[in-house]
Amino acid sequence: MSIDVSIRLGTGDAAIAAEYTRVREQLPQALRAVQVLAEQGLPHFKLPSQTGDLADIAALAGGLTDGAKDLVILGIGGSSLGAKALCQLAGWGTPAQPSLKDRPHLHFVENLDGRSLAGLLSGLDPAATKVLAVSKSGSTTETLAQLLIVAAWASARGADLARHCAVIAEPGNNALRQWAQMTGCPVMDHDPALGGRYSVLSCVGLVPSAVAGLDIRAIRHGAAQALAPLLALDEGSSWAQGAALNMAAMACGRSQSVLWAYADRLEKLTLWWRQLWGESLGKQGKGSTPINALGPVDQHSQLQLYLDGPNDKLITIITTQDGDDLAVPADAAGRIGQSLLGGRTVAEIVNAQARATAEALVRAGRTVRVIHVPRLGEQAMGALMMHFILETLVTAQLLGVDPFDQ
Structure with a gap:
């Protein structure tokens, strides 16, 4: 899966250009450090090529789909953000959400809010509702509170919790697994060595993806393609160069990093990345503040600041050529003086708007990177996610912080 990346330095960015050149000289050592982590057998690097667990993931997803009109997914942070990013490929969380034909409606319940949860439950049929609770530790307060409330609601209305619920948690005597044992519902292991923000390629991200009808094997295949350059210590890989650019930007006062996606189906990706970047690098007074944006809508809410406000941002724009063939009717456009449309x-x-935005930012002296994905599908999303995981890990090595602790 090809991802095209171009880096544009704005007028007056000579300092970043010089720093970028200097940091790239440090890449071999940083890449080798990440490669050592892979050689130590961390699951972050094994998952992309792993296939032995896909049948079990598909089976659990099948159980959650069978007879279900709605699936309530309880989890917060890394237990939810990656799954949401993947499910958005199928239209969830976009105006096209009803296109999830013959699939349960997905309800990701993250934030603990009693009014919202009560409103959700009031519109569900307990006999046709399934529940997936996800917590790495098995002791996340918000998720446990939500689960106990939802389970009481379902049980009081005759639902068999053993058939209607499932749990993902790390092994051990934690509260979530205790509840699963008491109710008899199925449990899938969350790898204890895999932090939540890195768990998207595991069952945490892939069970909801399979429910949404996505090809989970292709997601991992795309991630494996993005990972391959690490084995060759390829300093020219998009994620290695991205790490160097981020380091150069931070060294030159760009304390904020914007990820601006020009596609509805990438909106949740930017939120997943925001947690990945912020929690992995924001340590010891280091790192940059991650900001998510969506195009074209944020041209009308944020672009003024990015163009003419403080020059303290590295801006990454993601574009894709993928889309349907909807076109503006020429006759109708002409009648209202909009022949250009x-x-x-x-x-x-x-895409014309994205290109014009990038050009305007460069002319304003801003630092811009453009990532172009020709076709946005499961393989591309897997590659994008592994790109940002590796970019984060290499940046952590260059910064001298541990990307896995918290």
């Missing part, structure tokens, strides 16, 4: 597809308009 006539006959243009939505994808053409959005």
